Amino acid sequence: MKMLTNIWTLILLGFLCSAFPSMEPMRTGALKLHRSQPTERISGSAGDVLDDDPVGRLKVFVYELPSKYNKKILQKDQRCLTHMFAAEIFMHRFLLSSAVRTLNPEEADWFYTPVYTTCDLTPNGLPLPFKSPRMMRSAIQLISSNWPYWNRSEGADHFFLVPHDFGACFHYQEEKAIERGILPLLQRATLVQTFGQRNHVCLKDGSITIPPYAPPQKMQAHLIHEKTPRSIFVYFRGLFYDVGNDPEGGYYARGARAAVWENFKDNPLFDISTEHPTTYYEDMQRAIFCLCPLGWAPWSPRLVEAVIFGCIPIIIADDIVLPFADAIPWEDIGVFVDEKDVPNLDTILTSIPVEVILRKQRLLANPSMKQAMLFPQPAQSGDAFHQVLNGLARKLPHDRSNVYLKPGQKILNWTAGPVGDLKPW
Amino acid sequence: MKLSALHQSYLNRRSSNFRGLSGDSSADGSMKSQASVFWLVLHGLCCLVSLVLGFRFSRLVFFLLFSPSTTTNLYSMPFRQAVEASVFQLSTEAANQVLPVNTTTPRVVVGRHGIRIRPWPHPDPVEVMKAHRIIERVQREQRAQFGVKAPRTLIAVTPTYVRTFQTLHMTGVMHSLMLVPYDLVWIVVEAGGVTNETTSLIAKSGLRNIHVGFNERMPNSWADRHRLEAKMRLHALKIIREEKLDGIVIFVDDSNMHSMELFDEIQNVKWIGALSVGILAHSNSAEESSFSLAWKEADNSVIPVQGPACNSSNRLIGWHTFNSLPFLEKSATHIDDRGIILPRKLEWAGFVLNSRLLWKDFTDKPMWMKDLDLFDGVDDMESPLLLLNDASVVEPLGRCGLQVMIWWLRVEARSDSKFPPGWVIDPPLEITVPSKHTQWPDAPPELPMSDKIVDAQGETLAVKRPGKTRRSRSKHDARNKRKHESRNAEVDISEKQTKQN
Numbered sequence: 001m002k003m004l005t006n007i008w009t010l011i012l013l014g015f016l017c018s019a020f021p022s023m024e025p026m027r028t029g030a031l032k033l034h035r036s037q038p039t040e041r042i043s044g045s046a047g048d049v050l051d052d053d054p055v056g057r058l059k060v061f062v063y064e065l066p067s068k069y070n071k072k073i074l075q076k077d078q079r080c081l082t083h084m085f086a087a088e089i090f091m092h093r094f095l096l097s098s099a100v101r102t103l104n105p106e107e108a109d110w111f112y113t114p115v116y117t118t119c120d121l122t123p124n125g126l127p128l129p130f131k132s133p134r135m136m137r138s139a140i141q142l143i144s145s146n147w148p149y150w151n152r153s154e155g156a157d158h159f160f161l162v163p164h165d166f167g168a169c170f171h172y173q174e175e176k177a178i179e180r181g182i183l184p185l186l187q188r189a190t191l192v193q194t195f196g197q198r199n200h201v202c203l204k205d206g207s208i209t210i211p212p213y214a215p216p217q218k219m220q221a222h223l224i225h226e227k228t229p230r231s232i233f234v235y236f237r238g239l240f241y242d243v244g245n246d247p248e249g250g251y252y253a254r255g256a257r258a259a260v261w262e263n264f265k266d267n268p269l270f271d272i273s274t275e276h277p278t279t280y281y282e283d284m285q286r287a288i289f290c291l292c293p294l295g296w297a298p299w300s301p302r303l304v305e306a307v308i309f310g311c312i313p314i315i316i317a318d319d320i321v322l323p324f325a326d327a328i329p330w331e332d333i334g335v336f337v338d339e340k341d342v343p344n345l346d347t348i349l350t351s352i353p354v355e356v357i358l359r360k361q362r363l364l365a366n367p368s369m370k371q372a373m374l375f376p377q378p379a380q381s382g383d384a385f386h387q388v389l390n391g392l393a394r395k396l397p398h399d400r401s402n403v404y405l406k407p408g409q410k411i412l413n414w415t416a417g418p419v420g421d422l423k424p425w
Numbered sequence: 426m427k428l429s430a431l432h433q434s435y436l437n438r439r440s441s442n443f444r445g446l447s448g449d450s451s452a453d454g455s456m457k458s459q460a461s462v463f464w465l466v467l468h469g470l471c472c473l474v475s476l477v478l479g480f481r482f483s484r485l486v487f488f489l490l491f492s493p494s495t496t497t498n499l500y501s502m503p504f505r506q507a508v509e510a511s512v513f514q515l516s517t518e519a520a521n522q523v524l525p526v527n528t529t530t531p532r533v534v535v536g537r538h539g540i541r542i543r544p545w546p547h548p549d550p551v552e553v554m555k556a557h558r559i560i561e562r563v564q565r566e567q568r569a570q571f572g573v574k575a576p577r578t579l580i581a582v583t584p585t586y587v588r589t590f591q592t593l594h595m596t597g598v599m600h601s602l603m604l605v606p607y608d609l610v611w612i613v614v615e616a617g618g619v620t621n622e623t624t625s626l627i628a629k630s631g632l633r634n635i636h637v638g639f640n641e642r643m644p645n646s647w648a649d650r651h652r653l654e655a656k657m658r659l660h661a662l663k664i665i666r667e668e669k670l671d672g673i674v675i676f677v678d679d680s681n682m683h684s685m686e687l688f689d690e691i692q693n694v695k696w697i698g699a700l701s702v703g704i705l706a707h708s709n710s711a712e713e714s715s716f717s718l719a720w721k722e723a724d725n726s727v728i729p730v731q732g733p734a735c736n737s738s739n740r741l742i743g744w745h746t747f748n749s750l751p752f753l754e755k756s757a758t759h760i761d762d763r764g765i766i767l768p769r770k771l772e773w774a775g776f777v778l779n780s781r782l783l784w785k786d787f788t789d790k791p792m793w794m795k796d797l798d799l800f801d802g803v804d805d806m807e808s809p810l811l812l813l814n815d816a817s818v819v820e821p822l823g824r825c826g827l828q829v830m831i832w833w834l835r836v837e838a839r840s841d842s843k844f845p846p847g848w849v850i851d852p853p854l855e856i857t858v859p860s861k862h863t864q865w866p867d868a869p870p871e872l873p874m875s876d877k878i879v880d881a882q883g884e885t886l887a888v889k890r891p892g893k894t895r896r897s898r899s900k901h902d903a904r905n906k907r908k909h910e911s912r913n914a915e916v917d918i919s920e921k922q923t924k925q926n
Binding site for chain 1: 559564566567
C-alpha cells in the first residue's frame with residue numbers, strides 16, 4: 001500500500017513539474033516584473049525600451065472577418081497601400097504571420113479586428129470617414145455575436161487600428177470630430193492611432209500613438225552620403241495657407257504655419273516654400289533643423305522623414321502627443337516650440353547651445369530610433385510593428401476587476417451616437 | 426436667399442474642396458441650431474456692410490458687445506495691422522469654440538486664431554552669425570565622423586618665379602590651399618632668389634609657409650624650365666628632410682588647377698600615390714584651332730589624361746602618359762612661341778609622397794626608396810618615379826585613376842612683358858596712351874594731334890619727358906573743356922535767342 005501511494009505521489013509530482021512551465025500564474029508573474037519598470041527606462045539614450053522583443057510577452061488573436069471588411073476594400077483601391085494611413089493594412093498582414101499570433105483565443109491576451117476603415121478614398125486620394133463608424137459598428141456586432149470574447153470584456157482586451165486624422169472620432173474636421181467624440185462602442189478598447197493631443201476628446205487614456213506610414217523603400221532610395229555637409233539651417237516644404245478651405249488663414253494650423261511664413265519668408269536661414277521639389281528627401285539630409293508644424297491635425301509624416309534623415313524636428317503643435325511617447329525621449333531629440341512663440345523661432349533656434357544640437361543629432365543617428373518609425377515590408381525587429389506590440393505588452397497583465405465584466409454586467413450603450421451611425425453597413 | 430446660398434457654398438466649399446464630395450450633407454444636414462443660424466445672419470450682415478464700405482471692417486464691435494466669458498484667444502500686442510485689407514489682416518473675433526465633453530478645459534481650442542507677426546519680421550544679423558557658427562560646428566563634427574579619420578598634414582611644394590602671370594597663378598593656388606580643411610605647410614621655392622613680390626603674395630594667404638630662394642634664373646625654353654622646376658622640387662624635398670616635416674607631400678605647381686576632392690583623396694596614401702592629371706595643353710597662338718586640329722589628327726576625342734593604369738582587379742599595371750609625338754611639330758619651345766605647350770611624359774603634379782620616405786634616419790623606410798642625396802647633381806629628374814627602385818609600389822588613387830581632380834596647364838605672358846610691381850600703379854605708368862574722349866553732342870570732332878605725335882615718335886620721347894606730356898595734356902584737357910563749355914553756352918544762347926524770336 002505504502003509503495004503504491006509513494007508511486008502515485010511521485011507520478012503526481014512529476015506531472016506537476018512538467019506542467020509547471022505552461023501554467024498561467026508563472027507567466028503573468030514574469031510579466032509583472034517587466035511591468036514594474038514602466039517609464040524609468042527612457043532616461044538617457046533612446047533604445048532601452050525600443051529594443052525589447054515582444055515575442056513571448058503577449059499573445060494576439062486575429063479575428064477572421066469576412067473579406068468585405070478588409071480584402072475587398074483593398075481590392076477596390078490599391079492606393080490604400082501607399083498613403084499615410086496604410087499602417088492598418090500592414091499591421092494586419094504583419095500580425096497574420098507574426099510569432100505573437102495565436103490560433104487559440106483562450107490563451108490570447110489581446111484580440112485584433114482587421115477592419116480597414118480608412119480605405120474609402122476620393123479621386124484625389126483622401127479618405128472619407130463618413131461610412132467608417134457604421135463599418136466599425138458592423139464589425140463589432142459580428143465579433144460580439146460570433147465569439148464570446150467581446151461580451152466577456154466589452155472590448156477592454158481588444159485593440160483597433162484607427163490611423164485617420166482624429167482617430168476614432170472618424171471625421172477630418174476637428175469641430176465635427178469633437179462633436180462626435182470617440183465611437184461609443186470603442187470606449188473600452190485600446191486604440192492604436194496616429195492622432196495624439198493632450199486633453200482632447202479623440203485621444204482616450206491608454207491609447208497607443210503610432211507614426212503615420214511613410215514608404216521605407218522610397219526613403220532608402222534617396223539617401224545621400226553622410227559626409228555631405230549640412231548647410232541648410234531650417235528646412236520646410238508645404239502649405240502655409242490652405243487656400244481652398246481657409247483662404248484668409250487663421251483656421252489652418254491655428255495660424256501657426258501662416259505665422260512662420262510671414263515672419264521668416266525673407267530670412268536667409270529659413271529655406272521654406274510651398275514647392276514640391278524632386279530633391280525633397282535629399283534636401284532634408286542637408287538641413288540641420290526641419291520644421292514639423294501642425295496642419296489640420298497635429299501629426300504629420302514630416303516627423304518620420306526628419307527622424308530617418310537625421311534632421312532635428314522642430315515640433316510646433318501645442319499639447320501634441322508624439323508616437324511611442326513612453327518609449328522615445330522626444331524632448332531630448334526634437335525641439336518643441338509653442339505656437340505663440342513662432343515669431344521668435346529664429347532667436348530660439350540660434351540660442352540652442354551647439355553641444356545640445358550635436359547631442360540631438362547623435363540621438364537621431366541611433367538606428368533603433370529610425371527603425372521604430374518605419375513599417376518595413378517584411379517586418380524587422382525594432383520597427384513600428386514591434387513597438388506597437390511592446391506598447392500592448394506593457395499594458396499587461398489585464399486588471400481583472402476592470403477588464404473582465406461580471407456575468408450580466410453591461411457598460412456599453414449600443415444605441416449611443418448619431419442616428420446615422422446605427423444604420424447597418 | 427443669395428446670402429444663405431453664399432454661406433452654404435462657403436461651408437460646403439470648406440468641406441468639399443477638401444474632400445471633393447458633398448457627402449457631408451448626409452451626416453449633419455439637419456443640425457441647424459439657433460446659434461448657428463444667428464451667426465450666419467450676422468456673418469451675412471457683416472459681408473453686406475463691408476461690400477458697402479469697400480473694405481473688410483473688423484468685427485471687434487460685435488466681440489466687444491457680446492464678449493463670451495471663457496476661453497477666447499485674444500492677442501493684441503504682437504500683432505501688426507496690414508495696410509491693405511488683404512489676407513494678412515487680423516481679426517480678433519470670437520473664436521467659434523466648441524467646448525469638449527470632458528470637464529478638463531483644454532489649453533488648445535478649435536476655431537479661428539490670429540496670425541502672429543512680430544513688429545520687425547527681419548533677420549537679426551547677430552543671430553544670423555550665430556546660426557552660421559552653428560552650421561560650421563555641425564559640419565566640422567560631420568567631417569570628424571564621416572570624413573578622414575586621422576588627417577595628416579599636407580606639405581605643398583610650389584616652384585615659382587616673378588613674372589607677369591605669377592599673381593594670377595599664385596592667387597588661384599593660394600585660395601585652393603586656404604580652403605583645404607587640414608593642416609598645411611606651403612614650401613615655395615623661388616627661382617632667382619627670394620623677392621618681395623612673392624613674399625607679399627604668400628603672406629596674404631595666412632598659411633604656414635617656408636619660402637626659399639633658388640640661385641638660378643628661370644630660363645626661356647620650356648624644356649629647360651621643366652628641368653629647373655624639377656631641381657627646385659628636389660631642393661624642397663631636401664628641406665623637408667632637414668626639417669623632418671611629417672605629412673603628405675603634394676606637388677602644387679602654381680599654374681595648375683586643383684579640386685577640393687583631391688585633398689581628401691590624397692589622405693588615403695600610404696607611401697607613394699599617383700593620380701590622374703588632366704592635360705590642358707593649349708596653344709599660345711591666337712587661332713585656337715591649331716591644337717584641336719592636331720588633336721583630331723591624333724584621332725582622339727577626349728582630353729588627354731596622365732596617370733596610373735589599372736587592370737580589372739584595381740592593381741597598377743602601367744601608366745597613361747601623354748603622347749606628344751603628334752604635336753612635336755607645332756609645339757612651343759620657347760616661352761614666346763606661338764605653339765602648343767607640352768607637358769612631360771609624367772608630370773610631378775600627379776604624384777604624392779609620404780614625407781617619412783625622405784627622412785634620413787627613418788627605420789621603417791621601405792627598401793624601394795632611394796636616398797635623396799643620390800640625386801644631388803642630376804640634371805633632369807623627369808618624375809618622382811626615379812626616386813624608386815621599384816615602380817610597382819605606387820598606389821593608384823582616385824578610384825584607380827578614374828577620377829581626374831587636378832589639371833595641368835601652362836600659360837605665360839611674353840618674356841618681355843612688364844607689369845607694375847605689386848600690381849599697384851604708383852607712380853603712374855611711363856607709357857601713356859591717349860584715351861578717347863566721349864564726344865559732346867554739339868562739338869566738332871576733337872583733333873588729338875599733339876598726343877599722337879608724342880606716341881608715334883616712340884617710347885623714348887615719352888620716357889624722357891613724362892611729366893611734361895602729362896602737364897601739357899592736362900592743360901589741353903582743361904582748355905578743351907572750357908572750349909566745350911563756352912561753345913555750348915554760345916549754342917544755348919543762340920538757341921534761346923532763336924526761340925525768343
